[in-house]
Amino acid sequence: MLLLDNISLELETDQGKVPILHDVSLNMDAGKMYALTGPNGSGKSSVARVAMGIYKQTSGKVFYNGEDISELNISERARRGIGYAFQHPPRFKGMPVKDMLEMAMKHADGVNCQVLRDIGLCPEDYLERTLDNSLSGGEIKRIEIATILAQNPKVRIFDEPEAGIDLWSFEQLIDVIGSSHREDTVTVVISHQEKILNMVDEIVLIKDGTVNMRGDRDTIWPQIKESAECSCRSNCRLEGEIYADCPR
Amino acid sequence: MLTALDKKLLQEVADLHGEPPGAFNIRKDGKGIERRSLEGIEIIPKKDQPGIDVIVAPGKKGTVHIPVIMTETDLSDLVYNKIDVGREADINLVAGCGIHNPGSGNTRHDGVHEIIVRQGARLIYTEKHFGEGDKEGKRLLNPKTVLVIEEGGYAELELVQIRGVDQTKRVTEAEVKAGGRLVIYERLLTDGEQTADSDVLVKLMAEESTARIVSRSVAQGSSKQNFYPRLLAYGAGRGHVECDSIIMDQATVRSVPEIWAENSEAELVHEAAIGKIAGEQLIKLMALGLTDEEAEEAIISGFLK
Ligand SMILES: Nc1ncnc2c1ncn2[C@@H]1O[C@H](COP(=O)(O)OP(=O)(O)O)[C@@H](O)[C@H]1O
Ligand SMILES: [Mg+2]
Numbered sequence: 083m084l085l086l087d088n089i090s091l092e093l094e095t096d097q098g099k100v101p102i103l104h105d106v107s108l109n110m111d112a113g114k115m116y117a118l119t120g121p122n123g124s125g126k127s128s129v130a131r132v133a134m135g136i137y138k139q140t141s142g143k144v145f146y147n148g149e150d151i152s153e154l155n156i157s158e159r160a161r162r163g164i165g166y167a168f169q170h171p172p173r174f175k176g177m178p179v180k181d182m183l184e185m186a187m188k189h190a191d192g193v194n195c196q197v198l199r200d201i202g203l204c205p206e207d208y209l210e211r212t213l214d215n216s217l218s219g220g221e222i223k224r225i226e227i228a229t230i231l232a233q234n235p236k237v238r239i240f241d242e243p244e245a246g247i248d249l250w251s252f253e254q255l256i257d258v259i260g261s262s263h264r265e266d267t268v269t270v271v272i273s274h275q276e277k278i279l280n281m282v283d284e285i286v287l288i289k290d291g292t293v294n295m296r297g298d299r300d301t302i303w304p305q306i307k308e309s310a311e312c313s314c315r316s317n318c319r320l321e322g323e324i325y326a327d328c329p330r
Numbered sequence: 331m332l333t334a335l336d337k338k339l340l341q342e343v344a345d346l347h348g349e350p351p352g353a354f355n356i357r358k359d360g361k362g363i364e365r366r367s368l369e370g371i372e373i374i375p376k377k378d379q380p381g382i383d384v385i386v387a388p389g390k391k392g393t394v395h396i397p398v399i400m401t402e403t404d405l406s407d408l409v410y411n412k413i414d415v416g417r418e419a420d421i422n423l424v425a426g427c428g429i430h431n432p433g434s435g436n437t438r439h440d441g442v443h444e445i446i447v448r449q450g451a452r453l454i455y456t457e458k459h460f461g462e463g464d465k466e467g468k469r470l471l472n473p474k475t476v477l478v479i480e481e482g483g484y485a486e487l488e489l490v491q492i493r494g495v496d497q498t499k500r501v502t503e504a505e506v507k508a509g510g511r512l513v514i515y516e517r518l519l520t521d522g523e524q525t526a527d528s529d530v531l532v533k534l535m536a537e538e539s540t541a542r543i544v545s546r547s548v549a550q551g552s553s554k555q556n557f558y559p560r561l562l563a564y565g566a567g568r569g570h571v572e573c574d575s576i577i578m579d580q581a582t583v584r585s586v587p588e589i590w591a592e593n594s595e596a597e598l599v600h601e602a603a604i605g606k607i608a609g610e611q612l613i614k615l616m617a618l619g620l621t622d623e624e625a626e627e628a629i630i631s632g633f634l635k
Contacts, residue, residue: 136613160619168617172610175574176546177632185628186618212632233618 083112083268084164084237089132089142091125091291102128103291106142110237115260115269117279117299119306120288126272127169129288130239134166135159146237165235169242169272171226173214179225180209186233197231200258202251220246227255231262238263239270244278256281279303332356332364339399339428342460352393355382359400360407368392371421381410381442384423388416388448398427403467404435410442415483418450425455427471429495431463438470445475447483447510455487461494468496475502479510479539486513491526492634493519500528506567508536516545517634520553520581530559534567534596541569548630549581559600560588566595573602576633 091103103125110116118126131137133144135156143152146162154162174182183197195205201224211217213225223246230238240259244252252275260281263269271278279285285302287295295302295309332340336358340346350356353371356364362382367373370390374383384394400407415421431437447453461469471491479485491498506512512532520526532541541561549555561569575583589598607629615625 134617136617156613156616157619157621157625160617166617168610168614170610172608172614174611174629175633176635177629178635181628181632185615185620188619229618 083147084108084110084133085145086129086133087143087145089129089139089144091128091132091137092140093128093137101291103132103139106288106291106293108286108293108296110268110270112236112268113265114284115263115271115282117282117285118270118272118288119274119279119285120294124288125291126288127241128291130166130241130270130272133159133237133239134164136166160233160235163236165230165233165238167226167230167238167240167243169245171222173217173222175212175214177213178209179211179213182213182225182229183209183232186229197228198225200231200254200262201225201228202254203228218246220248220251223247224251224255227258231258236266237268237270239272241272242274243271244273244275252277333401335401335430336399339401339430339460340397343399343426343428343458344395344397344424346395346397350393350395352395353384354395355384357396357398357407357409359402359405376410376412379410380408381412384411384413386413386415386419386421386451389418390416391420392422394421394423396423396425398425398439398441400427400429400437400439401432403431403433403437403463403465406436406438406440408440408442411444413443413445413453415445415447415451415453417448419448420452422454423456426458426460427473428458428460429462429469429471431461431467431469432465433463434466436468436470437463438468438472440472441474443473443475445477445485447477447479447485449480450482451480452483453485455485457487457489459491459495459498461496463494469494470497471495472499473501475504477502477504477512479504479506479512481507482509483507484511486515488515488517490517491519492517493521495520495526496524498526498528500526502528502530504530504532504541506532506534506539506541508565509538511539512541514541514543514545516543516547518545518547518555519550519630519634520547520555521550522553523551524553525555526553527556528558532559532561532569534561534563534565534569536565536567537595539565539567541567543569543571543573545571545573546575546633547573547583548576548578548634549583550578552580554582555584557583557585558588560590561598561600562589563591563593563596563598566593568597569599571598571600571602573600574633575604576607576630577604578606 089106370387372385587600
């Protein structure tokens with residue numbers, strides 16, 4: 083359904099052009115759930131942003147249901163059926179949650195508030211709230227997820243949906259992502275959470291801008307855990323450190 | 331009799347459909363054309379000057395509409411209104427001015443409002459500006475509002491100018507006495523060659539007086555905007571100025587907030603920002619299927635809400 087074919091990406095930075103992704107190829111089939119995992123900065127969000135058309139690959143192609151969509155812009159891809167829940171959703175002064183949901187539902191069928199309830203937000207409390215700094219990070223994040231549920235795209239990419247969300251809502255989040263997944267949908271979750279990795283069919287490990295490992299969850303997950311050798315553990319200069327955990 | 335154009339202008343500036351509820355005064359092309367007083371809300375034409383006195387009796391609750399419309403070209407109208415909101419009264423007052431300039435001369439309205447909100451009274455004041463016309467004639471609007479909020483009074487000013495006014499110079503001066511509260515919401519959009527200047531001077535005179543000025547603007551085309559919000563605390567008051575502008579195209583925005591305290595218990599804050607629409611905001615809305623123009627429109631209309 084979604085195919086990233088040999089994607090390489092360079093981005094312009096203060097230091098000039100920086101390579102971000104190298105020869106990333108990923109094929110994602112309808113009806114399946116995928117997890118993208120890997121260290122911070124490895125390129126997971128960049129993969130999602132290339133799929134959405136936010137970043138333009140330097141080489142390679144993106145296909146959606148066999149159609150080459152490499153040259154389509156963000157809104158055209160959204161209208162085809164690709165959706166992306168941002169890792170860091172922007173804030174909007176003055177814009178009510180209600181308007182955001184209505185815009186998301188414009189190209190979907192049916193309007194309802196259930197998406198808010200599903201993610202643990204009471205419509206009565208949140209519909210009129212504005213998407214500015216008066217909402218906490220966790221609230222913004224949950225509204226972002228509700229927006230994608232409202233948009234109801236065929237390809238759904240959730241970028242670290244659990245970040246900033248409390249434990250109770252986390253359970254709800256897993257439920258709602260799982261139960262809204264359908265046979266004609268691709269669901270991609272970028273995450274480090276074992277609970278999320280447990281619910282997917284396939285896991286893709288992104289490292290240093292490439293696909294390092296991929297396969298069935300049951301085969302891959304034990305290998306990833308084993309290979310997650312953490313170099314940070316040995317390099318502490320504080321005296322008397324008694325316990326070291328991998329920060330990744 | 332009101333024409334269809336009059337009705338349209340009244341709807342734009344005062345959200346009126348048909349005759350206003352409550353007390354009202356409609357001024358058209360320099361003359362008062364319709365007026366209704368109510369018990370406790372007297373509207374009296376001034377004898378020595380153009381304009382009206384609106385006198386609200388103590389404790390009175392109600393709505394007052396005093397819109398101005400102008401439909402002729404090459405016309406200048408200057409008006410002095412006085413609004414006296416009696417003790418403990420609670421009034422919703424809708425002013426505003428709509429200009430339809432059909433010709434090539436300038437049409438201009440200068441409105442001077444003197445407002446007193448007496449002890450414990452509450453006033454919600456809405457002033458919308460609107461302009462239209464397809465000839466070269468300009469639409470000019472220069473409101474001046476001088477406000478006194480007495481002890482324990484509350485006033486909220488909503489000053490909105492969204493489109494069609496070529497030139498505006500707005501002056502707002504307020505004195506807030508002990509326990510008085512003032513909130514000013516300003517919303518402004520300019521486009522083309524339009525210019526807008528807004529000077530706000532708020533004086534916090536005594537303890538427990540508070541003021542909040544929230545100004546949001548969007549400058550498009552080659553338009554120019556200047557903001558001078560000033561907040562002075564003579565007494566132990568608290569105040570907050572927030573000026574936030576979106577700048578686009580070849581526009582110019584200048585924002586000069588000033589805070590000034592003469593009392594060690596005073597607390598004043600100002601924040602001012604000018605910037606373009608954030609790229610991530612556009613991207614977010616486009617990722618929901620909006621085109622870039624639709625995304626821009628949605629961001630601006632939310633911002634000016
Ligand atoms: N817009 C950008 N400009 C410059 N560098 C970027 C940009 N987006 C991402 N990067 C860099 O690309 C690398 C991968 O980032 P990202 O895809 O966000 O990683 P992940 O999501 O796995 O944490 C990082 O080194 C990051 O700093
Ligand atoms: Mg990321």
